[in-house]
Amino acid sequence: xxxxxxxxxxxxxxxxxxxxxxxxxxxxxxxxxxxxxxxxxxxxxxxxxxxxxxxxxxxxxxxxxxxxxxxxxxxxxxxxxxxxxxxxxxxxxxxxxxxxxxxxxxxxxxxxxxxxxxxxxxxxxxxxxxxxxxxxxxxxxxxxxxxxxxxxxxxxxxxxxxxxxxxxxxxxxxxxxxxxxxxxxxxxxxxxxxxxxxxxxxxxxxxxxxxxxxxxxxxxxxxxxxxxxxxxxxxxxxxxxxxxxxxxxxxxxxxxxxxxxxxxxxxxxxxxxx
Amino acid sequence: xxxxxxxxxxxxxxxxxxxxxxxxxxxxxxxxxxxxxxxxxxxxxxxxxxxxxxxxxxxxxxxxxxxxxxxxxxxxxxxxxxxxxxxxxxxxxxxxxxxxxxxxxxxxxxxxxxxxxxxxxxxxxxxxxxxxxxxxxxxxxxxxxxxxxxxxxxxxxxxxxxxxxxxxxxxxxxxxxxxxxxxxxxxxxxxxxxxxxxxxxxxxxxxxxxxxxxxxxxxxxxxxxxxxxxxxxxxxxxxxxxxxxxxxxxxxxxxxxxxxxxxxxx
Numbered sequence: 001x002x003x004x005x006x007x008x009x010x011x012x013x014x015x016x017x018x019x020x021x022x023x024x025x026x027x028x029x030x031x032x033x034x035x036x037x038x039x040x041x042x043x044x045x046x047x048x049x050x051x052x053x054x055x056x057x058x059x060x061x062x063x064x065x066x067x068x069x070x071x072x073x074x075x076x077x078x079x080x081x082x083x084x085x086x087x088x089x090x091x092x093x094x095x096x097x098x099x100x101x102x103x104x105x106x107x108x109x110x111x112x113x114x115x116x117x118x119x120x121x122x123x124x125x126x127x128x129x130x131x132x133x134x135x136x137x138x139x140x141x142x143x144x145x146x147x148x149x150x151x152x153x154x155x156x157x158x159x160x161x162x163x164x165x166x167x168x169x170x171x172x173x174x175x176x177x178x179x180x181x182x183x184x185x186x187x188x189x190x191x192x193x194x195x196x197x198x199x200x201x202x203x204x205x206x207x208x209x210x211x212x213x214x215x216x217x218x219x220x221x222x223x224x225x226x227x228x229x230x231x232x233x234x235x236x237x238x239x240x241x242x243x244x245x246x247x248x249x250x251x252x253x254x255x256x257x258x259x260x261x262x263x264x265x266x267x268x269x270x271x272x273x274x
Numbered sequence: 275x276x277x278x279x280x281x282x283x284x285x286x287x288x289x290x291x292x293x294x295x296x297x298x299x300x301x302x303x304x305x306x307x308x309x310x311x312x313x314x315x316x317x318x319x320x321x322x323x324x325x326x327x328x329x330x331x332x333x334x335x336x337x338x339x340x341x342x343x344x345x346x347x348x349x350x351x352x353x354x355x356x357x358x359x360x361x362x363x364x365x366x367x368x369x370x371x372x373x374x375x376x377x378x379x380x381x382x383x384x385x386x387x388x389x390x391x392x393x394x395x396x397x398x399x400x401x402x403x404x405x406x407x408x409x410x411x412x413x414x415x416x417x418x419x420x421x422x423x424x425x426x427x428x429x430x431x432x433x434x435x436x437x438x439x440x441x442x443x444x445x446x447x448x449x450x451x452x453x454x455x456x457x458x459x460x461x462x463x464x465x466x467x468x469x470x471x472x473x474x475x476x477x478x479x480x481x482x483x484x485x486x487x488x489x490x491x492x493x494x495x496x497x498x499x500x501x502x503x504x505x506x507x508x509x510x511x512x513x514x515x516x517x518x519x520x521x522x523x524x525x526x527x528x529x530x531x532x533x534x535x536x537x538x539x540x
Contacts, residue, residue, distance in 0.1 A: 073360045080378045087385035097446040116392025168432040169469030259404045263540035
């Protein structure tokens with residue numbers, strides 16, 4: 001009887017050990033595959049933003065750029081190409097009558113503009129961006145940023161248009177005059193703007209004085225991480241490298257974050273200055 | 275081994291049950307507890323099972339946390355190497371470098387000129403519909419700001435499935451008309467909202483006097499910037515799409531903006 005039990009427990013131990021080894025191996029495999037994501041993304045970007053110069057005339061320019069790759073080690077040159085990229089991008093957006101957003105990481109500002117007029121200025125308290133954006137690869141990054149990024153979708157804790165449905169009264173006896181709206185509502189504001197080129201812009205409210213605010217930000221962030229991990233797991237399961245998305249994470253005062261989210265059109269445009 | 279037993283036995287015999295004094299009985303108590311515990315195989319099994327469950331849970335949770343939070347950090351570590359900025363003075367003297375920077379500088383100047391042409395010195399008004407505030411500019415300088423009321427985002431729906439959404443349009447508009455002592459021609463929704471039958475298009479009941487203040491500035495599509503009798507609602511989203519202002523602000527805006535002046539609403 002005792003030997004049976006011993007055999008059972010040792011069998012269980014072996015099964016557990018095998019399970020732990022399998023799980024650990026999968027985690028290692030997942031980690032390695034995920035770590036391949038950025039280099040794959042960079043290779044894609046190189047292909048995308050260098051292929052624009054494929055015609056003969058531009059090939060000459062490309063040759064010139066290649067010769068002058070040392071330019072990117074010069075801060076004055078970097079500043080100039082950054083400025084040019086931002087202006088090119090803003091000009092494209094200004095030509096439309098739509099509202100657009102300019103994110104200036106260099107001076108931590110985020111402005112809403114319409115046809116070249118700054119209609120709202122806000123100051124970010126902190127930001128974090130993908131290393132691909134901030135570390136090197138200038139020729140590709142500034143080529144990418146010289147055209148505006150277009151929003152493809154968004155995820156948010158607040159509604160873009162807080163529409164309330166009101167049924168029309170059948171006659172005057174049913175009519176009730178509108179009550180004063182509650183403007184004291186301070187719901188947590190966090191959102192993610194997903195761009196057509198795969199870049200993701202995260203905006204979190206800066207205020208975290210209430211535990212409810214902290215909890216809301218944590219929950220929002222966790223939900224997104226779970227979604228992204230699930231997407232990555234699905235790719236890894238079929239032996240594909242998970243997609244790596246460039247990101248910019250910004251903390252803004254709640255009021256500014258709300259204004260920007262409500263103002264920017266669903267398929268709005270954004271320019272980024274690094 | 276024998277000696278150990280002797281010592282243990284000696285300690286146990288010295289112990290007075292229930293007394294704590296110098297804790298002489300504690301070791302003995304622990305030992306006897308341990309003896310009892312090892313003797314009770316069932317209890318040991320249960321404890322082992324609990325430990326096993328805890329260890330499994332810890333393993334699962336830490337794996338999940340690692341996958342969700344750790345892997346993105348590791349991924350980020352591999353993504354990019356900062357270009358070394360050398361600011362080589364000799365390289366800056368290179369004619370090719372000079373030519374290239376001159377070209378870019380020229381390009382920037384041209385783009386800047388083009389961009390600043392969008393903001394002319396003309397007067398314009400900016401309306402923030404989220405905070406319900408307005409900002410009036412003249413010669414690119416802010417000359418007045420204050421509260422206004424904008425669209426309530428109410429969707430009025432009839433049983434016949436007719437719908438109106440009361441929101442202020444966003445984007446770039448311009449002043450298309452200016453009126454003093456405006457008369458409000460009530461649209462259909464104004465009657466539907468109060469449960470009244472919709473009159474004919476030119477019925478006298480459609481005309482209401484004195485509710486739009488002293489001035490109105492039209493921005494097209496029936497939307498206007500006008501006064502209000504509901505001043506306590508200024509700073510709140512309560513309108514049917516128009517922008518309401520108090521009398522003093524409205525007068526300044528009316529006198530500052532001309533037909534063609536830009537109205538930026540966001």
